[in-house]
Amino acid sequence: MSEIKLFKGDALEILKHLEAKSVNLIFADPPYSLSGENYLTCKSGKIAKCDKGSWDQIENIYEFNEKWIKECIRVLKDNGTIWISGTLHNHPSIGVVLKKLNLWIINDIIWFKPNAPPLIQKNRFVPSTELIWVSGKSKQYYFNYEMAVRLNNGKQMRNLWEIPAERHKTPHPTEKPEKLLERIILIGSKEGDVILDPFMGSGTTGVVAKRLNRDFIGIEIDDKYFEIAQKRIEKASTERNLIEFLEKSTRGATLHLEFYPKKEKESY
Ligand SMILES: C[S@@+](CC[C@H](N)C(=O)[O-])C[C@H]1O[C@@H](n2cnc3c(N)ncnc32)[C@H](O)[C@@H]1O
Numbered sequence: 001m002s003e004i005k006l007f008k009g010d011a012l013e014i015l016k017h018l019e020a021k022s023v024n025l026i027f028a029d030p031p032y033s034l035s036g037e038n039y040l041t042c043k044s045g046k047i048a049k050c051d052k053g054s055w056d057q058i059e060n061i062y063e064f065n066e067k068w069i070k071e072c073i074r075v076l077k078d079n080g081t082i083w084i085s086g087t088l089h090n091h092p093s094i095g096v097v098l099k100k101l102n103l104w105i106i107n108d109i110i111w112f113k114p115n116a117p118p119l120i121q122k123n124r125f126v127p128s129t130e131l132i133w134v135s136g137k138s139k140q141y142y143f144n145y146e147m148a149v150r151l152n153n154g155k156q157m158r159n160l161w162e163i164p165a166e167r168h169k170t171p172h173p174t175e176k177p178e179k180l181l182e183r184i185i186l187i188g189s190k191e192g193d194v195i196l197d198p199f200m201g202s203g204t205t206g207v208v209a210k211r212l213n214r215d216f217i218g219i220e221i222d223d224k225y226f227e228i229a230q231k232r233i234e235k236a237s238t239e240r241n242l243i244e245f246l247e248k249s250t251r252g253a254t255l256h257l258e259f260y261p262k263k264e265k266e267s268y
Pocket of ligand 1: 009010011012030031032172174175176199200201202203204205220221222225
């Protein structure tokens, strides 16, 4: 049975109260800092100002990223890993902070969304990737290579991950696909490990952690999103059969992800 701890509030404060070296894997999907006057997007076929919410307007993205990453590193076990997703708006600052804190950068994963929406403006390429920095405290870190191979139908997994963006299950504007988190959690942790998401949004990481029989700590500052995440994680089930299959089988697991029971779309 997974142990789930959810905190409503500012990650910068709450992280300070978590025990040092108590977490095996951190997935963080922090504010991108792409909302505001200068950023445009496409809504219903029209150009619109990009506004993900006030949480996405950060005054000094370098300072912000340094503060929360430092705290995360304090709570990370010595062989744990931290996975940080972002777009071009924030990933340069994350890279600088990872270097400044002397972390070992294991990989930069390019998440390619083949179904990314088209651009209306004809002045640049269509954004269809996000970057995920993967780092550890040293070169001694947990990484389930066999699992990665298994999830990739018996071949070495590359750092280019083609995973389509999914129809959102909640009203959160930046909900991540569960398939992305399944891959990260299966490769970066074991059953019973502790997963932390300091910016949990709609709770995707918590849902997948619980499904895969890991403990979970989630932090979210926004009341509405916190409630959505809480309900969503409560409803999530643990897929014991799939885990046994994935851990013991020597066959490729990709096909068998279909073993997840097909659920009706839930509303939150
Ligand atoms: C990019 S979204 C995460 C989306 C999430 N991965 C999902 O699948 O739904 C970032 C989230 O961080 C929250 N947030 C922003 N600043 C925060 C802070 N200082 N402490 C905790 N949560 C924060 C926002 O409210 C937002 O829901």
